[in-house]
Amino acid sequence: xxxxxxxxxxxxxxxxxxxxxxxxxxxxxxxxxxxxxxxxxxxxxxxxxxxxxxxxxxxxxxxxxxxxxxxxxxxxxxxxxxxxxxxxxxxxxxxxxxxxxxxxxxxxxxxxxxxxxxxxxxxxxxxxxxxxxxxxxxxxxxxxxxxxxxxxxxxxxxxxxxxxxxxxxxxxxxxxxxxxxxxxxxxxxxxxxxxxxxxxxxxxxxxxxxxxxxxxxxxxxxxxxxxxxxxxxxxxxxxxxxxxxxxxxxxxxxxxxxxxxxxxxxxxxxxxxxxxxxxxxxxxxxxxxxxxxxxxxxxxxxxxxxxxxxxxxxxxxxxxxxxxxxxxxxxxxxxxxxxxxxxxxxxxxxxxxxxxxxxxxxxxxxxxxxxxxxxxxxxxxxxxxxxxxxxxxxxxxxxxxxxxxxxxxxxxxxxxxxxxxxxxxxxxxxxxxxxxxxxxxxxxxxxxxxxxxxxxxxxxxxxxxxxxxxxxxxxxxxxxxxxxxxxxxx
Numbered sequence: 001x002x003x004x005x006x007x008x009x010x011x012x013x014x015x016x017x018x019x020x021x022x023x024x025x026x027x028x029x030x031x032x033x034x035x036x037x038x039x040x041x042x043x044x045x046x047x048x049x050x051x052x053x054x055x056x057x058x059x060x061x062x063x064x065x066x067x068x069x070x071x072x073x074x075x076x077x078x079x080x081x082x083x084x085x086x087x088x089x090x091x092x093x094x095x096x097x098x099x100x101x102x103x104x105x106x107x108x109x110x111x112x113x114x115x116x117x118x119x120x121x122x123x124x125x126x127x128x129x130x131x132x133x134x135x136x137x138x139x140x141x142x143x144x145x146x147x148x149x150x151x152x153x154x155x156x157x158x159x160x161x162x163x164x165x166x167x168x169x170x171x172x173x174x175x176x177x178x179x180x181x182x183x184x185x186x187x188x189x190x191x192x193x194x195x196x197x198x199x200x201x202x203x204x205x206x207x208x209x210x211x212x213x214x215x216x217x218x219x220x221x222x223x224x225x226x227x228x229x230x231x232x233x234x235x236x237x238x239x240x241x242x243x244x245x246x247x248x249x250x251x252x253x254x255x256x257x258x259x260x261x262x263x264x265x266x267x268x269x270x271x272x273x274x275x276x277x278x279x280x281x282x283x284x285x286x287x288x289x290x291x292x293x294x295x296x297x298x299x300x301x302x303x304x305x306x307x308x309x310x311x312x313x314x315x316x317x318x319x320x321x322x323x324x325x326x327x328x329x330x331x332x333x334x335x336x337x338x339x340x341x342x343x344x345x346x347x348x349x350x351x352x353x354x355x356x357x358x359x360x361x362x363x364x365x366x367x368x369x370x371x372x373x374x375x376x377x378x379x380x381x382x383x384x385x386x387x388x389x390x391x392x393x394x395x396x397x398x399x400x401x402x403x404x405x406x407x408x409x410x411x412x413x414x415x416x417x418x419x420x421x422x423x424x425x426x427x428x429x430x431x432x433x434x435x436x437x438x439x440x441x442x443x444x445x446x447x448x449x450x451x452x453x454x455x456x457x458x459x460x461x462x463x464x465x466x467x468x469x470x471x472x473x474x475x476x477x478x479x480x481x482x483x484x485x486x487x488x489x490x
Contacts, residue, residue, distance in 0.1 A: 005085050008229040011201035012247040016078040017051075017065070017295070023077035025050050026065075032056040033064070035135065040128040040300055043067050048304040050074070060124040062296045069204070070305035075312065078201060083312060089227050090205060090316035097218070098225030098232075106235035106246035107291040114239060114287045118164040122288060123197075123250070124296050125161055129268040133277070135161045136267060139299040140195040140252070141207045142169075143244055146180045146216075147187060152243070153177060154207040154220040156309075158301070159195065159283060160264050168264035168280040169256060172415075176216055181256055181281065190255040192240040193283070198249030198297040202227040208310045209317065221245075239286040249294045254285040268301040269416060304336075311340035314370060318344065321369040326362045328355050333385040334373075341414070342374045345391050349381040350436045360406070363429040372414045377430045382444065394432040398442065404431040 020026050027046075033039050033054045043066040046052055051074055054064040069075050072083055079086050113122070125135040137159040144153050153176040159167035171178045177193075184191040196203065202224035209223070221243065225232040233246040240253045258281070265277035299305050315332050322329040330347040334340050344366060348359045359378040366376050377391060379398070384390040399405075408427040415423035434442045 005081060005088055006229070009079065009089065009227075011079075011228050013198050013200060013249060013295075013297075014247070016068075016201050019080050020051055020068075020074060020077045023073075025074050025077045026053055027051070028053045028055060032058045034058045035060070035064075035124050036127045037130070039064055039066065039124075039298065040126050043298070043300050044303060047300070057124045057296075059121075060296075062122075062124050062290075062294055064124050064126075064296045064298055065198075066298045066300065067303070067305055068297060068299075069308055070303065071308065075308065086312045087316040087319070090209070090313050091320055092229070093202070093206065093223045093225075093227035094209070094218075094317070094320065096226040097222035098228075098230065100221045100225055100234040100243060101231035102243065103233050103235050103246050106233070106244070106248070108244075108246070108248045108251045108289045109235065109238065110290070110292045111294075112238055112287060112289045117285075117288055119167070119252070119285060119288065120161050120164065124298075125159075126298050128301055129274075131274055132267060133160070133265065136301075137161070137167065137195070137197065137252075138301060139297040140197050141199055141203055142177055143194045143196060143221075143242060144177055144180050144191065145242060146176075147184045147189060147191065149216070151217065151219045152221040153180065154203055154224070156207055158267060160267070160280075162262050162282070165254075165285045166262075167283045167285070168262045169283045170264055170267070170275075170280050179216065181258075184256075185258040188258070190258050190284075192237075192242055192253075192255050194237055194240060194242050194244045194254075195252040195283075196245055196248045196250075197252070198295055199245050200224065200228075200232065200247045202232060203245050204309065205313055208313045237287075238289060248291075249297065250288070250290040252283075252285050253287045253289075254283055257282045257284055273416070273418065275416065307336075307340040314340065318366060318369055322346070322362055322365055325365050326358050328358060329362050330381050331385060332366075335388070337388070338375070341372050342417070344370075344373055344376045345385040346376060346378045347381050347383065347385045348378055348433060350433070350439070353436045356435050359431055359433045360429065363431070364408075367408065367411065367427050367429075371412050373427070374413050374417070374425060375428045375430070377432055379432045380434060380439075380442075383432075391432075395430070398434055399430060399432040405429070406431075 027050045029052055039054055048071050051068045052066050057064055076082050125137050127135045141154050142157050155177050158170045162168050181191050206220045206224045234243040235246045237244050237253050244251055260282040261279040262282050264280035266274040269275040311334055314334050318332050328348050330349050333345045335343045346362055363376045363378055367373055379394040383394045406429045411427045413420055413423055413425040
C-alpha cells in the first residue's frame with residue numbers, strides 16, 4: 001500500500017473493485033441469491049468484513065456487490081492508501097475544487113431504456129429488513145443542479161420502488177436536495193435529477209460530506225475533481241439536462257414531481273431503528289442507462305458501510321476546523337460505537353501552560369463544526385485514540401467527573417436519535433487531559449524498545465511449552481498418604 005500520496009488518483013468504481021480483489025478483500029457467495037431478504041441478511045452476517053459479490057441473483061442478470069466500503073481495510077484497499085491518506089484526499093477535495101470535464105459518451109450509456117421498462121425487473125434492488133414495505137435502492141447518489149444557483153449537489157437518498165418507472169424519494173430536512181426541490185416547487189417546476197448507482201469513489205465520498213465543510217455554495221462535481229486531483233469526467237444526460245459522472249454502472253434519470261407524493265417507508269436506518277414512514281415526492285424515471293455487464297451496488301441501511309462512508313469525510317472536515325482554530329489538536333477519531341457520527345475523541349499535544357483549557361475550546365469547536373456530534377472526549381497525545389481500550393484508560397485515570405464533565409443543554413443534533421426531542425439534545429464534553437505542569441506525574445511506565453527476533457519463536461520454544469504442559473506435580477514433593485501410612489493410588 002502506497003505511503004506517498006499521488007497527485008492524481010484513479011477513483012473509478014471498477015478500479016476500486018480491482019484493488020479490493022487484488023488485496024483479497026472480496027469474497028464470492030455461491031449459488032443464486034434472493035433479493036428478498038437473503039442478500040441483505042448475508043451482508044449483515046458479514047458486516048464490517050470483506051466485500052461480498054453475489055454473481056448469481058434470482059430473477060436478475062446483474063450481479064450485486066455489497067459491504068464494499070464497510071471496513072477500514074476495504075476503504076484502504078479501494079483507494080490504495082491508508083486511512084490517513086484517504087482523509088488527506090478528502091481534505092484536498094474541499095480546499096481545491098476542479099471543474100469537471102465533459103465527455104462525448106460514457107460507459108453508462110452503452111445500454112439505454114427510455115420507455116417500456118420496469119425498474120423492479122431490471123434492478124436487483126433489495127428488500128432488507130423484515131418490516132420493510134418493499135424493495136429499496138440504497139446506494140444511489142442523487143445528482144441535482146440547483147434551479148436558482150446552478151450549483152451541483154451530490155447526496156445519498158433511499159428510493160422505494162413503487163411502480164415500473166417510479167420510486168419514492170426520502171428527503172430529510174436541512175439537506176441541499178430538499179432546498180433545491182423547494183426552490184423548484186416555488187417556481188412551479190418539477191426538479192430534474194439523476195441517480196448514480198456504482199459510481200466514482202470521489203463522488204461516493206463527496207456525497208457523504210456534510211456540515212460546515214460542504215456549504216450550499218460548494219459545487220460537489222468540482223469537489224470530486226479536487227479529490228481525484230484532476231477533472232471529474234462527466235457526460236450529458238439522455239433525457240435530463242444534467243451533467244452526470246461518466247464512470248457509473250447504472251444511471252436513473254428523471255424528475256421529482258412537485259405535485260405528487262406517495263407513502264414511503266418505514267426503513268431500517270443507520271441508527272438501528274426503523275425510520276418513520278410518511279409522504280415523499282415521486283421520482284418519475286424517464287430513462288435508465290447502464291454499462292455492459294453492470295454491477296449493482298447495494299448498501300444495507302443498518303450496516304457498517306452506511307456509517308463508514310462518512311467516517312473519513314467527517315474526520316477530515318473536523319480536523320480542518322480544529323487545526324485552524326486550535327493547532328495543538330493532532331488527530332481525531334469519530335468512533336465506531338458512536339456510528340462514526342455521534343462520538344469523537346480528540347488527541348491534543350500540550351507544550352506549554354498556555355495550552356491548558358484549549359482542549360475544551362476544541363471540544364466546543366467540534367460541536368459547532370459537526371452538529372450531529374453529541375459526545376466528545378479530549379485526551380493527551382500519549383493516548384492512542386484509535387484504541388478504545390486506551391481511551392477508556394484515559395477516562396479511568398485522568399478524568400474526575402465532578403470537574404471534567406460539562407454539558408451543553410438544548411443543542412441541535414440528529415433527529416433520528418430517539419432520546420432527543422426532534423433533534424434537540426444535550427451535548428457532553430469530557431476532558432480527560434492532564435494539566436501541563438502535571439505531565440511528568442502522569443507519564444506512563446515505559447519499556448525498552450527491544451527489537452524482537454521472530455525466528456526465536458518456533459519449534460524449539462514449542463517443545464518447551466509441550467514439556468511444561470506434561471509436567472505433573474513438582475519432583476520431590478511428598479506424596480499424600482492414608483492414615484495407616486499406605487500410599488493411595490493417584
